[in-house]
Amino acid sequence: MKQDLDRLMKERNLDAMIVMGRMNGNPPLFYMTNGAKIIRGRVIKKHGEPPILICAPIDREEAAISGLKVVTTNYFDYEGILRETSDLLSAEVELLRKVFDAFNIKGRVGFYGYLDQGMAYKLISTIRDRLGVEIFGESDPNLIDIARATKDPNEVKRIIEVGRRSSAVMGNTIDFLKSHSIRNNYLVDKDDNPLTIGQVHRQIHHFLAECRLDVPEGIIFSIGRDAGVPHNKGNPNDILELGKSIIFDFGTREAGGGYYFDMTRTFCLEYAPPDVEKAYRDVYDCINLLGGAYKAGAETRNYMQMACNFLESRGHPTLGSDTKNENGFATGLGHGIGLAVHEQPFFSLSTVDNTVIQPGHVFTCEPGVYYPERGFGIRLEDVIWIDQHGKGINLCDFPKELVVRVSK
Amino acid sequence: MKQDLDRLMKERNLDAMIVMGRMNGNPPLFYMTNGAKIIRGRVIKKHGEPPILICAPIDREEAAISGLKVVTTNYFDYEGILRETSDLLSAEVELLRKVFDAFNIKGRVGFYGYLDQGMAYKLISTIRDRLGVEIFGESDPNLIDIARATKDPNEVKRIIEVGRRSSAVMGNTIDFLKSHSIRNNYLVDKDDNPLTIGQVHRQIHHFLAECRLDVPEGIIFSIGRDAGVPHNKGNPNDILELGKSIIFDFGTREAGGGYYFDMTRTFCLEYAPPDVEKAYRDVYDCINLLGGAYKAGAETRNYMQMACNFLESRGHPTLGSDTKNENGFATGLGHGIGLAVHEQPFFSLSTVDNTVIQPGHVFTCEPGVYYPERGFGIRLEDVIWIDQHGKGINLCDFPKELVVRVSK
Numbered sequence: 001m002k003q004d005l006d007r008l009m010k011e012r013n014l015d016a017m018i019v020m021g022r023m024n025g026n027p028p029l030f031y032m033t034n035g036a037k038i039i040r041g042r043v044i045k046k047h048g049e050p051p052i053l054i055c056a057p058i059d060r061e062e063a064a065i066s067g068l069k070v071v072t073t074n075y076f077d078y079e080g081i082l083r084e085t086s087d088l089l090s091a092e093v094e095l096l097r098k099v100f101d102a103f104n105i106k107g108r109v110g111f112y113g114y115l116d117q118g119m120a121y122k123l124i125s126t127i128r129d130r131l132g133v134e135i136f137g138e139s140d141p142n143l144i145d146i147a148r149a150t151k152d153p154n155e156v157k158r159i160i161e162v163g164r165r166s167s168a169v170m171g172n173t174i175d176f177l178k179s180h181s182i183r184n185n186y187l188v189d190k191d192d193n194p195l196t197i198g199q200v201h202r203q204i205h206h207f208l209a210e211c212r213l214d215v216p217e218g219i220i221f222s223i224g225r226d227a228g229v230p231h232n233k234g235n236p237n238d239i240l241e242l243g244k245s246i247i248f249d250f251g252t253r254e255a256g257g258g259y260y261f262d263m264t265r266t267f268c269l270e271y272a273p274p275d276v277e278k279a280y281r282d283v284y285d286c287i288n289l290l291g292g293a294y295k296a297g298a299e300t301r302n303y304m305q306m307a308c309n310f311l312e313s314r315g316h317p318t319l320g321s322d323t324k325n326e327n328g329f330a331t332g333l334g335h336g337i338g339l340a341v342h343e344q345p346f347f348s349l350s351t352v353d354n355t356v357i358q359p360g361h362v363f364t365c366e367p368g369v370y371y372p373e374r375g376f377g378i379r380l381e382d383v384i385w386i387d388q389h390g391k392g393i394n395l396c397d398f399p400k401e402l403v404v405r406v407s408k
Numbered sequence: 409m410k411q412d413l414d415r416l417m418k419e420r421n422l423d424a425m426i427v428m429g430r431m432n433g434n435p436p437l438f439y440m441t442n443g444a445k446i447i448r449g450r451v452i453k454k455h456g457e458p459p460i461l462i463c464a465p466i467d468r469e470e471a472a473i474s475g476l477k478v479v480t481t482n483y484f485d486y487e488g489i490l491r492e493t494s495d496l497l498s499a500e501v502e503l504l505r506k507v508f509d510a511f512n513i514k515g516r517v518g519f520y521g522y523l524d525q526g527m528a529y530k531l532i533s534t535i536r537d538r539l540g541v542e543i544f545g546e547s548d549p550n551l552i553d554i555a556r557a558t559k560d561p562n563e564v565k566r567i568i569e570v571g572r573r574s575s576a577v578m579g580n581t582i583d584f585l586k587s588h589s590i591r592n593n594y595l596v597d598k599d600d601n602p603l604t605i606g607q608v609h610r611q612i613h614h615f616l617a618e619c620r621l622d623v624p625e626g627i628i629f630s631i632g633r634d635a636g637v638p639h640n641k642g643n644p645n646d647i648l649e650l651g652k653s654i655i656f657d658f659g660t661r662e663a664g665g666g667y668y669f670d671m672t673r674t675f676c677l678e679y680a681p682p683d684v685e686k687a688y689r690d691v692y693d694c695i696n697l698l699g700g701a702y703k704a705g706a707e708t709r710n711y712m713q714m715a716c717n718f719l720e721s722r723g724h725p726t727l728g729s730d731t732k733n734e735n736g737f738a739t740g741l742g743h744g745i746g747l748a749v750h751e752q753p754f755f756s757l758s759t760v761d762n763t764v765i766q767p768g769h770v771f772t773c774e775p776g777v778y779y780p781e782r783g784f785g786i787r788l789e790d791v792i793w794i795d796q797h798g799k800g801i802n803l804c805d806f807p808k809e810l811v812v813r814v815s816k
Contacts, residue, residue: 024624024749025433025522037626037641039750057734058638079731082758089547091760111526114433118518118545120525121532125545137526137533139497205663209617216432218445218664230466233445255613256626323487326465341432342447350490352499 001152001360002031008143009047014136015107017143018096019043023257026114027339028144035258036066042096043068044103054099076102089119093126100131108134112144141344141355149336149344150360155259156385159337159362160395162261163383165211166252167398170265172207173200173221173248177240177269178406187240187269187406197221198236204250212255217341220249220264227266228372230331230379242270242406245280245376251341260337262364263396264381267404276376279369280402282314283378286367287400290333291382294357294365296390300347301354304333307367308349316369319349327371334364337383361386362395409560409768410439416551417455422544423515425551426504427451431665434522435747436552443666444474450504451476452511462507484510497527501534508539516542520552549752549763557744557752558768563667564793567745567770568803570669571791573619574660575806578673580615581608581629581656585648585677586814595648595677595814605629606644612658620663625749628657628672635674636780638739638787650678650814653688653784659749668745670772671804672789675812684784687777688810690722691786694775695808698741699790702765702773704798708755709762712741715775716757724777727757735779742772745791769794770803 009017019032020042032043032051038059045051055063057072064070073079076098078091085091100106111124128135141149151159180187180195187195200221208215222234224244240246249264266283268276286307293306308320308329316328333347345361346353361384368379382396417425427440430448440451440459446467453459461476471478481487484506486499493499508514519532536543549557559567588595588603595603608629616623630642632652648654657672674691676684694715701714716728716737724736741755753769754761769792776787790804 020525028524037639039625039639056639057732058739061634061637061640074732074734077731079727079758082756082760083731084759086759087547088760091758092547111529113525114522115525115528116436116520116548116550117428117523117525117528117532118520118550119547120523120528121519121543121545122547124525124529135529137529139495139500139527139530140524142524142526205620206617209614212613214622215664217447226469229469231445231447231464232469256623319487323485323491324465324482326482331466342430348490350487350499351492351494352490352496 001150004147014110016046016105017110019113021113021115028113033066037062110136158259166261169207185242194239197234197238213252214255225372225375227377228370245276260341264379266378279378286310287380294392300345304347307333328369336363409558412555422518424454424513425518427521429521429523436521441474445470518544553752566667574669577615593650602647605642605646621660633780633783635785636778653684668749672787674786687786695788702800708753712755715741744771
């Protein structure tokens, strides 16, 4: 949580931190500015002191909505600097020199926020050489990633609300499918034309807009063989065949930027063939097993191991026994959600991802099995919140039903 | 254009370039992968050779849509690496060591794409120390910024199409306002409730969704005093008063990621007071003066100077005479548009931004005057494309009319 920032800074011996860049696609800057609708910004925070937001004068009123103290670049005559220097790097370093002087920034400074990486390397190297501060950079999860991973009650409330709207979209989409008729073994519209995956995608986007949800990573609505490749988004030209597994997976975000939800259901129209039904039962049992097991204090890796063991016991290959596995359970078990669709904590078998579950964590649980060559894939995905007592609460109550009946 | 990459690499003596990061909010990676809908990726390009895309196995089919040669991280047993290393940085460096070995990457390597800047600094420093390549980082405009700045015919076509849909949204919005009635000096709906800026914002988002447009930076629909602060997005609780200047500015993007358009119109409902009318005429004359003047070979700074001179001659303060100016003409004149809403070329008085206009450039022309204390602001914004003959073509033909009549 944001209140952890000073502690996290102290653990890193940071005297100050700076978070910079464009706002679009920059969750660390969004987090530090409370989602101010500015084009770009620089947030300076000294240890034990509140953050200060530095922005262009034309952004000053949107910046003020952050609730932070706002100083515009006019205070440092940035426009004057830009006219006196020959390159943007020197101008930026000169601006930061004035900012560091004005706010008495010295010692060890951490750098955060998204920037072109070659530029970041050059900029930070130049700051190190010219401004006499000690540079601190860290790999992820960094200080802000860790603060963001535990959500405060208001953040949880926002995620739940996005989940509520996402469930509405899921329900509307299933109703949309049910509003069609069957000809031979596929769905047709009222003019007797086959319904296509592309048409379903467009309809889902319509439902999303109605519910004020963005899908920055797109949606997955894929059928049959394509559902067997975890991130295949679905072939727009495919028709809606009965008895094929359909995966509908979408990471939804508050429109215009903000908090995410992420959910997946798998279903078949009219009937499910025996191999799909069996695989669905395995994934269904797996998500139920896990859903009741999450608790603060446990290591994330254990849950991935639990999912691998369970699915192997049901006869599926997993990443547990083969690191290059692309069939059966071929993905991680889950990931945190918040201002990004993939953030801390992560649930895999890697040492790197392993972490201890804490109150305030919000993450997906998404076991699945994938068999493109057998023409199907299954994934179920809920969202778990670890409450203040350390208990896992499922925030996704949308029903899990394999067969969707279309015929009346 | 993308075909310039090898020349730009040669100018920098680059043996190879690598573009990395998450896809969301990462135009350089989007550009190099032709907008592949993958979660994250690494594109390697050696000088004179086609790029190769490295992605997670679960993203393999969406990656293939890029048209690039695709290699999954399974080829390098990345999952195995992740289980053997204690931190993500070491795992990433180990992966890149294998990638560099596999594709014989050595010599001078440029690093591009958005990444957390502290992580980028640490990652690239570690690569320098461990992998024996010469690091090249550059400030913006970097190699990819410069390639992106000149659009090929297909890119121009996509921008024109986004512009067509943006004009439709502008028209629908004005029609929506006209569908209301007047009570006293403001608009009311059919139940006689005052129409608010917040309701107009919601309606615009509805029109945008219908036209399959995203607005990642949000929309500006602001009235009166708020229109006098360039990036004020408008107060949702304000009512639609007659005779106040309304600025409607929106940077629109192909839904789900892609090319941008950007346009602004200013209007008053029913009538315009004399000071607004005078200021509008000045901005209108300014955009017309400039619109006919753009041509390849000229420096961008000259156009900013031209706008300052013209608006000063009409009695407005500008950034030409005061670098800290916040009244009158208080913004840059324009910016390139493409995969980002603000990209090369830029039109300001700074040395840093100055560049030579080239065929294929697509940029905004957006003079304005801002007087928050006098209760109004004016901005008009078109999009100019420099065609293959070096001639400026206005891609925004939406009419510029100050007064919108609501009464029948």
